Amino acid sequence: MKIDLVTIFPGILEGPFKESMIKRAVDRNLVEINLVDLRQYTHDRHRQVDDTPYGGGCGMILKPEPLFEAVEDLKNKTAANRTRVILLTPQGHKFNQQMARQLSGEEHLIMICGRYEGVDERVRSGIVDIELSIGDYVLTGGEIAAAVVVDAVVRLLPGFISEEAAANESFSEPLLEHPHYTRPPEYRDMKVPDVLLSGNHGEIEKWRRQQSLKRTYERRPDLLEQAELSTEDMEYLENISKSNN
Numbered sequence: 001m002k003i004d005l006v007t008i009f010p011g012i013l014e015g016p017f018k019e020s021m022i023k024r025a026v027d028r029n030l031v032e033i034n035l036v037d038l039r040q041y042t043h044d045r046h047r048q049v050d051d052t053p054y055g056g057g058c059g060m061i062l063k064p065e066p067l068f069e070a071v072e073d074l075k076n077k078t079a080a081n082r083t084r085v086i087l088l089t090p091q092g093h094k095f096n097q098q099m100a101r102q103l104s105g106e107e108h109l110i111m112i113c114g115r116y117e118g119v120d121e122r123v124r125s126g127i128v129d130i131e132l133s134i135g136d137y138v139l140t141g142g143e144i145a146a147a148v149v150v151d152a153v154v155r156l157l158p159g160f161i162s163e164e165a166a167a168n169e170s171f172s173e174p175l176l177e178h179p180h181y182t183r184p185p186e187y188r189d190m191k192v193p194d195v196l197l198s199g200n201h202g203e204i205e206k207w208r209r210q211q212s213l214k215r216t217y218e219r220r221p222d223l224l225e226q227a228e229l230s231t232e233d234m235e236y237l238e239n240i241s242k243s244n245n
C-alpha cells in the first residue's frame, strides 16, 4: 500500500510515522508513506495555497488549483490500478473500524488534510472520493485526523500483527475489552483477581467474557445491539441490570 498525505504543514505529520509499530511497517515495506507539501504545486512567488471566500465571511479557503495538480501528479506517479482520494474534514462521514478495514484493502490512498475554514467545493466534487471526519469535535486541521486514519488502517495490513491477535481484538467483536493484568500479583493493596492466577482456562475465559459484557453494558450499551450474544451472555446481562435496580 502507498499513502500520500497532502498538507500545508508536513511538520505536524513527521513524528507519528517515525516511531513504534508504524515505523516498523514502513521499514518492512508493508506500506510507503509520503508527506507531500501542497506549496510544491503553486506557481506564484508567494506560493499561495488559500484565498478569501467568495460572498464574504471570515477565514481562508484552500484554492482548487494546487490540490487538483497535486492529486493528478500523485496519481501519475503510482503504478497502482486504483487510487482513493480522501478529504479529512469535520463535514465527512464519521470514521470507524469497518471503514479502516475497507481502506486497508486499497492499493493507493491520497489523503488531503483540510485546513482553515474549508476547501473550495470544486475539490470535493472534482477529485475527492471519500470525505472523512474522526469524530464530533473540531480540530484546527485534518493532519492529526489523517494520522489517526493512517494508524488504524496500517495496523490492519496483512503481516502487521499475528492473525490470532487480529481476530481476538476488541471491535472485531463489537464489545469492549476485559481488564488486563500483569505481574506483580499484588501492588499497593490492589490484587489481581484470583481466577486469573488459577490456571483454569475455562473459568478465565468465562470471567473475561463477563467483564467484557459488564464494561460494554456500563460504558457503551449502544454496542450491545450489534453484538452476537449467547443465551449465557444474555442471562448474565439480565442479572447485572436486575442488580442495578
Ligand code: 6GU
Residues within 6 Å of the ligand: 087, 088, 089, 090, 092, 114, 132, 133, 134, 135, 136, 137, 138, 139, 140, 141, 142, 145, 146
Ligand atoms: Cl477530519 N478535520 C477537522 N478539522 N476537525 C475534525 C476532523 C477533521 N474530524 C473531527 N474533527
